[in-house]
Amino acid sequence: MLGIAGCAALGHAASLNGQWYVPVSDWAGANSLRPAGSWRGARVVVTNRVNRLEFEVDSAQSRINGVNVRLCFPVASVRGAPHLAQLDLDKTLRPLLSPGSDPAPRRITTICLDPGHGGKDTGNHVGGMFGRNEKTYTLALAQELRDQLKRAGFNVILTRNRDSFVELPARVALANRVGADLFLSLHFNGTPSSKNEVDGVETYCITPVGASSSNAQGEGSRHGPTAANRSENKSLQLAYQMQKSLVQTLRAEDRGVRRARFAVLRDATMPALLIEGGYLSHPVEGKKIFDSAYRRQMAAAIVKGILAYQKPASVPAKVKSTAASAAAPVRKRAVKPPETYKFK
Numbered sequence: 001m002l003g004i005a006g007c008a009a010l011g012h013a014a015s016l017n018g019q020w021y022v023p024v025s026d027w028a029g030a031n032s033l034r035p036a037g038s039w040r041g042a043r044v045v046v047t048n049r050v051n052r053l054e055f056e057v058d059s060a061q062s063r064i065n066g067v068n069v070r071l072c073f074p075v076a077s078v079r080g081a082p083h084l085a086q087l088d089l090d091k092t093l094r095p096l097l098s099p100g101s102d103p104a105p106r107r108i109t110t111i112c113l114d115p116g117h118g119g120k121d122t123g124n125h126v127g128g129m130f131g132r133n134e135k136t137y138t139l140a141l142a143q144e145l146r147d148q149l150k151r152a153g154f155n156v157i158l159t160r161n162r163d164s165f166v167e168l169p170a171r172v173a174l175a176n177r178v179g180a181d182l183f184l185s186l187h188f189n190g191t192p193s194s195k196n197e198v199d200g201v202e203t204y205c206i207t208p209v210g211a212s213s214s215n216a217q218g219e220g221s222r223h224g225p226t227a228a229n230r231s232e233n234k235s236l237q238l239a240y241q242m243q244k245s246l247v248q249t250l251r252a253e254d255r256g257v258r259r260a261r262f263a264v265l266r267d268a269t270m271p272a273l274l275i276e277g278g279y280l281s282h283p284v285e286g287k288k289i290f291d292s293a294y295r296r297q298m299a300a301a302i303v304k305g306i307l308a309y310q311k312p313a314s315v316p317a318k319v320k321s322t323a324a325s326a327a328a329p330v331r332k333r334a335v336k337p338p339e340t341y342k343f344k
């Protein structure tokens, strides 16, 4: 839990555990977002004509226009007022709410699909000795997705097209070598049978420098930039569209856009995602994943996610930059934290 202990408040902003935090009310005001309810409390919702953002104090889970997105740092309460980490304003909220402030996505012609695991690496396994392996279904999904993407006019390469073992660095190295425009690593989740009630879809993209990853083995924040950090905003925008499409199309549980420095993500020189398309271990979701009709639907959802990413206009992002200056609560301070409050 983040409290105010150890915090040096500076005007509106505050430093907590080495991170700059900004009051949600200041940032929202600078971006013409109004509270739907109270500013103070465990849950804060801000809206305008096109956006609805939901935050919870002491939680990194946010909801951005109906899609769950993990923040890099939990929302903190400072004297009862919810604060967002400056790093999330810069690396999570601005890229999602104002994708137009980044260069337009490169035209996608070649997509590299990476069916997770293979050969001696079975991935998740369910059902005992004669059970099922993740590697079988990641390959089946990749082959279905390849066919659909080709029909949509894309060039597609696979990191493996049979049950073979491929080292993790070789997978992303192939994508880099052929100059792929997108890299998608395909996986399915699993839990021990005692916890088989967990289900839902997750989409991972690279963790920004200075943040911890949101995967179970989050490796801490002391990591320098990797090749993937150069396209981290694009990867996040793609992850958002992908998660939205998967959740809506499959009516799956939304486990959110998440961050990780996975070996297959961190060296990618193009926007790159790792999709966890559901839990093999869940009694209902597992059965669906074993069904080719459901995988066809999942592949269609992934195609739709890519197409939505290519059209940034489809992302609700129309926040007037002119309104921000009038409402901007930023004031000169003796010690100046970073102050990029605005989306653009």
Ligand SMILES: [Zn+2]
Pocket: 116, 117, 123, 124, 134, 186, 187, 188
């Ligand atoms: Zn896997």
